Amino acid sequence: MLTDTTEQPQPVADAPGTAVFERHESNVRSYCRSFPVVFERAQGHHLWDEAGNRYTDLLCGAGGLNYGHNPPEAVARVMDYLAAGGPVHTLDLHTTAKADFLRRLTQVILEPRGLGDFVVQFPGPAGTLAVEAALKLARKVTGRTEVIAFTGGFHGASLGALAATESPLLRGGAGVPLRDVTVLPYGDLPTALAALEAALAPGADTPPPAAILLETVQGEGGLHVAPGPWLTRVRELADAVGALVIVDDIQAGCGRTGTFFSFEDVPGFLPDLVCLSKSLSGMGLPMAALLIRREYDQWSPGEHNGTFRGHNLAFVAGGAVLDHWADPAFTAHVTELAAAIRTGLVALAADLPPGTARVVGKGAMSGLAFSSADLATAVxxxxFDAGVVAETCGGGEVLKFLPPLTTSLADWKEILDTIGAVAKATAARTQQ
Structure with missing residues (x-):
């Protein structure tokens, strides 16, 4: 656990160094608009700007830093690998770094969770590429084109993944029609289940799908959580019509919900394809993977390729942090932290004026859904003025908190106290 006991300086509202970005970087940048400082250093759950002001990071790379900034074990492993002259870029050639990562992933993660017969595809450096590969493979295996996705889903900004993403902003940027995806209501029993059953019934307007694509917790859609019975029924219906089930675990995976995969606690539910990225590399290096049930690994060699299919530094760092999941003390801490986040936010919401906010999400992927987007943005x-970086999602009304899984319970308590004090003061100010 990384703890900084130094006194926290007060962050500043702006920094002179932002002018270079205004002048030279594309207008498409987004997160930096909410946090207009220039960050220079990072460790654990803290960031420091170029003026030396310290911030608590609850954005954490939108789920890309589940082990915090610069985890020492990953940094040391990467530095040793580079010092020894290990290859960094190798396309999909065999390397010792990839071999070590695959062995560790299989032994520590896949086999204990019933995925020991899954194979791993490295489609490229971004999560959206894992989704693209999953959609292509499902269509190849089934010979079908249609995909079922769900309201609130976010799967990426490349065209195939974007067709299954609901965001009007992102879809509007496509510039072409986005086809072959039917979007159904998400996880609101019994309405959503009835819609899904109708779409898959014989004679339905929608042709039998190649795949059903879903997030068990919608990271960008507002931290909606899929009910376990709904997921079980999705599996049953997919089997009945010969469709593959794809779980996009890019943000919710790698321990974010309290277990390595977000679906582990749902009896009888096992996907056919699992998309991973973000924290899979351990320290924010670009990396994505598609886990494939062996019987569906029907690619021809080179049929889906890319220059950056193998990132050896990501293999090295990712293998280092997988060691955590072989440590009972770490997995116990993740469970305790997930519970503390939930109970703490519930108590915080209860202490606010009635109707101000409610707790949403699951485990260490939780947040506060405020009564309006304006209030969430104000909080x-x-x-940020108090030194805490956190993002909004779900149309802007949900404030999402993604502390590193290495955060101590004492540090979380301190963070929670800050969130509570700020939320209470902001709510009181806006209601005057």
């Missing part, structure tokens, strides 16, 4: 800005 976000006030938190």
């Amino acid at each position: 976000q800005r006030a938190l």
Whole structure:
């Protein structure tokens, strides 16, 4: 656990170094608009800007830093690998780094969780590429084109994944029609289940799908959680019509919900394809993977390729942090932290004026759904002034908290106290 006991300086509202980005970087940048400082250093759950001001990072790379910034074990492993002259870029050639990662992933993660017969595809450096590969493979295996996705889903900004993503902003940027995806209501029993059953019934307007694509917790859609019975029924219906089940675990995976995979606690539910990225590399290096049930690994060699299919530094760092999951003390801490986050936020919400906010999400992927997007944004800005970085999602009304899984319970308590004080003061100010 990484703890900084130094006194926290007060962050500043702006920094002179931002002018270079305004002048030279594309207008498409987004997160930096909410947090207009220039960050220079990072460790654990803290960031420091170029003026030396310290911030608590609850954005954490939108789920890309589940082990915090610069985890020492990963940094040391990467530095040793580079010092020894290990190859960094190798396309999909065999390397010792990849071999070590695959062995560790299989032994520590896949086999204990019933995925020991899954194979791993490295489609490229971004999560959206894992989704693209999953969609292509499902269509190849089934010979079908249609995919079922769900309201609130976010799967990436490349065209195939974007067709299954609901965001009007992102879809509007496509510039072409987005086809072959039917979007159904997400996880609201019994309405959503009835819609899914109708779409898959014989004679339905929608042709039998190649795949059903879903997030068990919608990271960008507002931290909606899929009910276990709904997921079980999705599996049953997919089997009945010969469709593959794809779980996009890019943000919810790698321990974010309390277990390595977000679906582990759902009896009888096992996907056919699992998309991973973000924290899989351990320290924020670009990396994505598609886990494939062996019987569906029907690619021809080179049929889906890319220059950056293998990132050896990501293999090295990712293998280092997988060691955590072989440590009972770490897995116990993840469970305790997930519970503490939930109970703490529930108590915080109860201490706010009635109707101000409610707790959403699951485990260490939780947040506060405020009564309006304006209030959520006001709390976000006030938190940044207090030295806390957190993002909004779900149309702007949900403030999402993604502390590193290595955060101590004592540090989380301190963070929670800050969130509570800021939320209470902001709510009181806006209601005057």
